[in-house]
Amino acid sequence: MYEPLAERMRPKSLNDYIGQKHLVGEGAVIRRMIESGNISSFILWGPPGVGKTTLARIIAEQTKSSFYTLSAVTSGVKEVREVLERCKADTTSMFTKGRPILFIDEIHRFNKSQQDSLLGAVENGTITLIGATTENPSFEVIRPLLSRAQVYVLKPLEKNDLLELLERALKYDTLLGKMQVEVKSTDALLRYSGGDARKLLNILDLIYQSTPANTSLVISDEIVTESLQQNPMAFDKNGEMHYDIISAFIKSIRGSDPDAAIYWLARLIAGGEDPKFIARRLMISASEDIGLANPNALLLANVTFECINKIGWPEGRIPLAECAIYLATSPKSNSAYMAINNALQFVEQTGNLPVPLHLRNAPTKLMEQLGYGKDYKYAHDYPGHFIQQDYLPQEAGNAKFWIAADNQQEAKLSERMTRLWGEKFIKDNE
Numbered sequence: 001m002y003e004p005l006a007e008r009m010r011p012k013s014l015n016d017y018i019g020q021k022h023l024v025g026e027g028a029v030i031r032r033m034i035e036s037g038n039i040s041s042f043i044l045w046g047p048p049g050v051g052k053t054t055l056a057r058i059i060a061e062q063t064k065s066s067f068y069t070l071s072a073v074t075s076g077v078k079e080v081r082e083v084l085e086r087c088k089a090d091t092t093s094m095f096t097k098g099r100p101i102l103f104i105d106e107i108h109r110f111n112k113s114q115q116d117s118l119l120g121a122v123e124n125g126t127i128t129l130i131g132a133t134t135e136n137p138s139f140e141v142i143r144p145l146l147s148r149a150q151v152y153v154l155k156p157l158e159k160n161d162l163l164e165l166l167e168r169a170l171k172y173d174t175l176l177g178k179m180q181v182e183v184k185s186t187d188a189l190l191r192y193s194g195g196d197a198r199k200l201l202n203i204l205d206l207i208y209q210s211t212p213a214n215t216s217l218v219i220s221d222e223i224v225t226e227s228l229q230q231n232p233m234a235f236d237k238n239g240e241m242h243y244d245i246i247s248a249f250i251k252s253i254r255g256s257d258p259d260a261a262i263y264w265l266a267r268l269i270a271g272g273e274d275p276k277f278i279a280r281r282l283m284i285s286a287s288e289d290i291g292l293a294n295p296n297a298l299l300l301a302n303v304t305f306e307c308i309n310k311i312g313w314p315e316g317r318i319p320l321a322e323c324a325i326y327l328a329t330s331p332k333s334n335s336a337y338m339a340i341n342n343a344l345q346f347v348e349q350t351g352n353l354p355v356p357l358h359l360r361n362a363p364t365k366l367m368e369q370l371g372y373g374k375d376y377k378y379a380h381d382y383p384g385h386f387i388q389q390d391y392l393p394q395e396a397g398n399a400k401f402w403i404a405a406d407n408q409q410e411a412k413l414s415e416r417m418t419r420l421w422g423e424k425f426i427k428d429n430e
Contacts, residue, residue: 041128169201300327
């Protein structure tokens with residue numbers, strides 16, 4: 001039976017593990033855990049093909065821990081309880097070292113009751129839980145479980161990581177290592193891989209299998225492109241073009257092309273994408289790309305998410321389509337997105353500036369004596385429910401974070417701010 005190249009090249013130790021230096025490099029948090037032998041429960045969040053499953057297996061191997069796996073796609077509460085019983089037996093065995101590791105792939109697909117069934121075992125130390133997810137755990141993992149498991153973010157592999165992986169495969173693989181290899185160019189290989197180690201190896205495997213016997217293995221942009229055009233799904237059997245397609249979907253909305261948006265939405269639906277994931281991305285786009293130019297966009301996106309939960313599938317495709325078209329045809333603004341980024345950058349640079357005394361509450365007599373709340377002007381006591389006063393820390397001066405974008409809605413907001421603040425707002429908004 002032919003074993004895919006990605007499986008043949010799966011690393012067995014940290015020395016062979018490529019990428020994620022912020023987690024497994026010298027002095028990094030997961031490497032320190034492995035070296036100490038004290039592994040706490042955690043969730044690995046990152047795109048496909050960046051080493052989540054491999055890292056879990058390496059941890060089990062290097063700590064000599066029993067290793068159990070569950071797939072959230074095929075396992076229910078019954079399967080969870082059965083494996084927990086086996087783990088419990090392991091903890092009392094004299095032949096095992098350390099707590100058993102339970103690795104759950106695609107943990108975001110576990111429902112609440114399935115996740116609840118893990119809590120006791122994690123809490124009392126029966127298992128060390130390592131979860132893997134491509135989705136934001138904040139949305140899909142219950143709060144009690146998140147409080148018991150640290151979340152570590154894995155990044156797409158960088159160009160140098162992928163080139164190192166290519167070099168290793170050509171040199172050390174049991175099949176490729178025996179061939180004459182000519183690497184003419186790698187741009188297409190890296191581009192189609194998109195930071196995904198498994199994609200790169202699958203593409204390389206595809207080229208290997210289409211190379212006639214007793215000939216050299218040639219890697220070039222032309223050969224990679226031709227191979228993928230002939231068999232575009234060969235390197236993407238598990239739907240790993242997910243991130244490319246969702247990117248095209250959001251960029252089509254941002255670019256005000258409703259036809260392209262609907263096309264990519266259809267691709268997502270036909271590929272079996274989770275409708276809730278699509279709805280969440282629509283909510284993000286409504287805030288990031290449309291924002292104050294049309295505040296109703298966020299309302300519709302939020303209602304779309306609720307519709308998905310209420311009416312289910314396949315009818316849920318209709319509100320998704322309605323929302324996608326509405327967002328694509330809406331005026332665009334990223335002023336709110338830029339404002340919070342500007343403010344966060346300012347906070348990072350200036351640190352914890354003190355809150356001005358007049359803006360502080362004075363719930364005690366001592367605070368009142370210290371000047372808390374003194375000279376604060378209550379806006380509703382003044383004409384038009386407005387009075388000019390300073391709201392930023394003194395050290396911040398007249399820092400400006402929100403710049404009105406060029407659209408009808410924000411022009412009205414800008415005009416109102418100009419009426420209220422006069423020259424101060426005009427100067428700051430230039």
